[in-house]
Structures are given as C-alpha cells and as structure tokens.
Amino acid sequence: MSDSPAALAALLAEAEHAVVLTGAGISTESGIPDFRSAGGLWETYDPMKVASMGTFMDDPALFWRFHRPRIDMLGAVDPNPAHQAVAELERRGIVKTVITQNIDRLHSRAGSQEVVEVHGSLDRGYCLRCEHTVSMDELCARADAAEDGVPRCDCGFQMKSGVVLFGEQLPMEAIEAAYDAAERADVMLVIGSSLQVTPVSQLPGVVLARGGRLAILTESETDYDHRCTVRIHHKAGPTMQAVLAALKAA
Numbered sequence: 001m002s003d004s005p006a007a008l009a010a011l012l013a014e015a016e017h018a019v020v021l022t023g024a025g026i027s028t029e030s031g032i033p034d035f036r037s038a039g040g041l042w043e044t045y046d047p048m049k050v051a052s053m054g055t056f057m058d059d060p061a062l063f064w065r066f067h068r069p070r071i072d073m074l075g076a077v078d079p080n081p082a083h084q085a086v087a088e089l090e091r092r093g094i095v096k097t098v099i100t101q102n103i104d105r106l107h108s109r110a111g112s113q114e115v116v117e118v119h120g121s122l123d124r125g126y127c128l129r130c131e132h133t134v135s136m137d138e139l140c141a142r143a144d145a146a147e148d149g150v151p152r153c154d155c156g157f158q159m160k161s162g163v164v165l166f167g168e169q170l171p172m173e174a175i176e177a178a179y180d181a182a183e184r185a186d187v188m189l190v191i192g193s194s195l196q197v198t199p200v201s202q203l204p205g206v207v208l209a210r211g212g213r214l215a216i217l218t219e220s221e222t223d224y225d226h227r228c229t230v231r232i233h234h235k236a237g238p239t240m241q242a243v244l245a246a247l248k249a250a
Contacts, residue, residue, distance in 0.1 A: 011215055019096060023100075125161050
C-alpha cells in the first residue's frame with residue numbers, strides 16, 4: 001500500500017475510468033462544519049429535531065429557523081483547492097464521474113460537470129403537495145417574506161429545499177447513477193468520507209468486487225483502509241494539488 005501523492009497520481013494516470021467519491025471532509029477546508037465527526041454539528045444539534053422530515057411536516061417554523069441560516073452560510077463559501085483539483089482531473093478526462101454526499105454544490109461551482117448528488121442539493125426548492133419547483137433564490141425570498149420564516153407554495157403548503165432530510169428517501173435516480181458509475185470504475189478515489197453511511201458506503205466494495213482499485217484520502221480511519229492501493233491521511237486540498245503537480249511532471 002502506498003501513501004504519497006505521487007502514488008495516487010500514478011494510479012489515476014493508469015485508470016481508464018476513474019470515479020471520485022466525496023464526503024464532508026472535502027468541504028471542511030472551505031469552512032463548512034462537519035456533521036458527524038468529533039466537534040461536528042450533530043454534537044450540538046439533534047438532527048432528528050432540526051433536520052428531519054418529521055420536523056419539517058410537524059413544525060416547519062422550527063425546521064426553517066435551523067435551515068435558513070445554513071443556506072446563507074453555504075452560499076458564502078467557495079470551492080477549495082481539492083474541489084478545483086477534482087474538476088481539473090475531469091477536464092483532463094481522468095475522472096469520469098464525481099459522486100458526492102455533500103449538498104453544498106461546491107463541485108459544480110469548481111467546474112465539475114458529471115456530478116451525482118446522492119443526498120440532494122441546494123439548487124432548488126419544491127412543494128411536496130403539488131411538486132411546484134422554484135429556484136433557491138425564490139425559495140429564500142419566500143422564507144424571508146413570511147412572518148414565521150416558512151416558504152410556502154402558491155397552493156399554500158410549506159416548501160422544502162432539495163436536500164434529503166432524515167427520514168426521507170434518497171433520490172433513486174441519483175443512487176442508480178452512483179452504482180452505475182461504481183460498476184464501471186477501475187479506480188475509485190474517496191476524498192473526505194468516513195464511509196459510514198449507506199448506501200454510499202457500499203460503493204467502494206462494488207469497485208473492488210469487479211477488480212478495480214481503491215484510493216482513500218481522509219484524515220480519519222475507514223473500514224476499507226486495509227483494502228486500498230493508496231491510503232493517504234492528510235488534508236485534501238494540499239494533497240490533491242500535489243497530485244496535479246505529479247501528473248504534470250510525469
């Protein structure tokens with residue numbers, strides 16, 4: 001097992017169909033708080049009380065008091081060097097698909113084109129009753145104009161963002177796309193994911209089962225560490241920039 005950016009660059013250079021899988025750890029370097037790690041957001045807030053479908057349905061005002069400031073926070077951060085490096089690898093034709101557990105849209109803002117968002121996204125708002133869809137700007141404007149802070153559809157029902165909540169089903173189209181990408185990958189690079197949340201945690205196993213190779217870049221441990229070809233415990237941004245430099249030198 002190798003542990004250097006040069007080894008990761010060599011692995012990616014040999015790949016015919018590389019796929020990147022990212023979690024919260026790639027975005028913490030942009031200033032976005034982690035959720036599940038020590039000191040993460042869920043140590044302060046109970047996700048079932050502030051970020052669940054049950055709360056959205058039963059107490060939408062409570063839900064939106066938590067959710068609305070976080071939309072502004074996410075809109076104020078920028079892609080970091082790791083997001084930019086992943087986008088550059090896609091532009092070079094090395095990476096074919098980016099699968100992300102993140103809802104922050106930073107991969108798309110960095111320039112990645114083939115992005116599968118398995119936990120939804122902050123790109124829109126919609127009504128669960130009539131399925132009317134609005135832009136995120138319009139959703140926030142409706143929330144800000146409401147006395148209780150709850151954006152409502154023209155039909156009168158409260159609206160939600162495209163983020164998947166606790167107790168809500170993951171978007172089947174995105175899950176199918178993620179599995180399809182994993183089944184075609186000969187290399188999967190995991191960045192910033194602890195690989196603890198299903199079904200995404202199963203994707204590296206799909207790649208390995210068909211003879212593909214796995215690289216993991218996280219500061220924390222994962223259950224797949226012993227099955228990697230490359231395993232790097234370091235920050236994503238500096239490492240991925242070093243990978244680009246190694247590819248250029250080669």
